[in-house]
Amino acid sequence: MRDDRSGGDWLDRLPEAARLYLNGRRPDEVECVIADLPGIARGKAVPGTKFARQDRFHLPDSIFYQTITGGYAETGAQWTEPDMILTPDMETASAAPWAEDPTLQVIHDAHDREGRPVPMAPRNVLKRVVAAYAADGLTPIVAPEMEFYLVARNTDPARSIEPMMGRSGRPAAARQSYSMSAVDEYGPVIDDIYDFAEAQGFEIDGITQEGGAGQVEINLRHGEPVKLADEIFYFKRLIREAAVRHDCFATFMAKPIEGEPGSAMHVHHSVLDAPGVNIFSDGEEETPAFRHFVAGMQNHLPAAIAMLAPYVNSYRRYTRDFSAPINLEWGYDNRTTGIRVPVAPPEARRVENRLAGMDCNPYLGIAASLACGLLGLREGRDPTPPLETDAYDAEEAIPRGLFAALDALKADAPFRDLMGERFCAIYEAVKTAEYDEFLQVISPWEREHLLVSV
Template sequence: MSWRKKIPQAAQDYLEQNRLDEVECVVADLPGIARGKAVPAAKWEKQSHFHLPNSIFFQTITGGWGEAAGPEGFVEPDMVLKPDMNTATAAPWTDDGTLQVIHDAFTTDGKPVGFAPRNVLKRVVAAYKRAGFTPVVAPEMEFYLVARNTDPAKAIEPMMGRTGRPAAGRQAYSMTAVDDYGPVIDDIYEFAEIQGFEIDGITQEGGAGQLEINLLHGDPVDLADQVFYFKRLIKEAALKHDCFATFMAKPIEDEPGSAMHVHHSILDADGQNIFTGPQGGETDAFFYFIGGLQDYLPSVIAMLAPYVNSYRRYVRDHAAPINLEWGRDNRTTGIRIPISTPEARRIENRLAGMDSNPYLCIAASLACGLQGIRKEIRPDKRFKGDAYDGEDDIPVGLYTALDLFDEAKDLHKLLGEDFARVYSIVKRAEYDEFLQVISPWEREHLLLNV
């Protein structure tokens, strides 16, 4: 029973109120889906690890497989999954007392599995540590609450609000719109409180039924864990009220897409923000980080926009960036410098979609910034005005993005060469699966016209 003393206080409080019945041992796969095992409490208290085949990381979003096993062939060797007790949290939507615990993946000889997303992020954070830095991030999560949709051929529609009308659209920051689906938000707050997560704020975004949740800044791995947990938490809260929560980048035609903006700052060994100098001004490191994002983000767009649907979000004048310009307090640029005190100076990457795996998204963004600092890359001149008037810098589709990713050998060394190999193979397999599906547009316009 000594493990109970190692878990966060919120989990301990939950167990004081609930008899533990089951523990969900989970690991995030490449898409960010929770894989793992549900273990009876009595067994959990006796085990130090469990096993799963490494092929869970070769699985596509459709349930297919990428041929990524390597020279040994598709023999599906077991990995050793070890719990990170700091991630223990309740699953408050269950009927019985249930904990969730994120596990780290190791080979049988004790080495971290290179293509496990959480290990990829840990690898990048370790590179910062070797340089004497501590990265700090704060993600913003956008998502839609939509009507139940059980027919893939049917268009996604906004959820029905408490007024009996579909959720109000294009009412950004409207408190009335937030109130329209207040019961779902109430459960999101309740679940988050039970799980020990602190929400910095919830706002209505520009889409019909679109919300944004902001999280407090902190350690990159911890924040990625929270986003991973939040996706499940939000989906469960929505289901309780007969609607769906979706994190698709572009779920509804003619509505804005959903992003996961990531704010970054870096601390030195003394805990000081390296983006701010002794007199409160911006440092070389600040500009180098921006330069790294501008130079390297095209090479990791495939990690920030991982599906064919992701690229529907990058539409001119539609609330998502189309280029890599940087600006001060300018939401039309891909890289934004928010208003802040010198101590809280940070850089916001606005390119990532909410459909991205949070571990891989944050790892990619941090890797680009670190490369900028290492190579002392100066950014382009600050953009003033509407960046939608500028040129497009974003790859037009997943296949082009994967070609850029495959060419970025120096980033592969930072992210892990085995990860880069597996990621490219699995994503190309998903693209091939997509090409086998005939869309309604093709049937409407090509069936009789060509």
């Protein structure tokens, strides 16, 4: 959206948390940011005085053709690198509390010169899916959970990632789910996460120790999808900044440490009708819409996996050994299934997608998950019976590698149409280029087992 900052002092119209952070000061710098396909912040830092005078800036659309390693995908597009017009969404104005001088961050929206949303921009993809719900008279609500590891500083890619050193002088321990003493081991990092989140106006619903060594989960309160995706985008940065302050790294890799659980971004979904009533409940009973939503997840999540598990490392998480889903079974309060229905009162009845990894772009992960549910509502099909046993005893039923996931994406025309055909084509090209780069790297496993044995 275009922000009109003419007349008066634009600082007076900032969100309350940003105004409290500035406390009467004028920002020394404003970071104008947009998420690329991996979810990395791209943009420009400008003096606060310049930002007050501008209502847009420009970046080439080629940032969406770039791989995670800095290469570029072959898209068949003419390489003139046209500029996008980026306009600030001032509702996203937020503190950068780790900066030495007063600094704000502002997320921008991307349009072309004719004012049309740039289809490859992840925030626009999510807005497209939310708009499709609105066209059907519906409002989606999501609640994400973020898992990540706090690890020892690692500047050598050849060295294995290790747990961070706790305040006791001992490495963080594994198999300590929900342990308060385990969280206390890295309490100073958690304290900074809380402080940074408060300065940015974010409400944390809870922080817990997960099963991995140094693995933490942060739950966010439910809300509007674009707003929650913005918060996760910001949260990844603030968590990294908090970790660096204490001589460790935060990593959102899906599977960073051998022999330890992976990190997920579980997403809880509910849907409201025009009066604001949860369409999954009719009094105490489940509705047909609830069953259709679950069926949409089962039928279309294979196409979404390429966005929920975007890297070769992502597929290391899908294993029977570490409580990550391996199929599309669903069940009530069953954490072995890929689709879980948590215990909740009827007004809060919701569906949890447990397939997304924390390495996914939050805009794309939430958009893809919501798209599956909406297609289910439109198609009106029923799911399989709920599973009451161990889902790990059932057959694997999700793509187990990036190429297989891209094949599933290519085959699902309704999903592609909802996400945007142009976006899907660019996404496939970027992911194929990343995989080709990966294949050029010879791993220690290959050298150990193949060098003199084959």
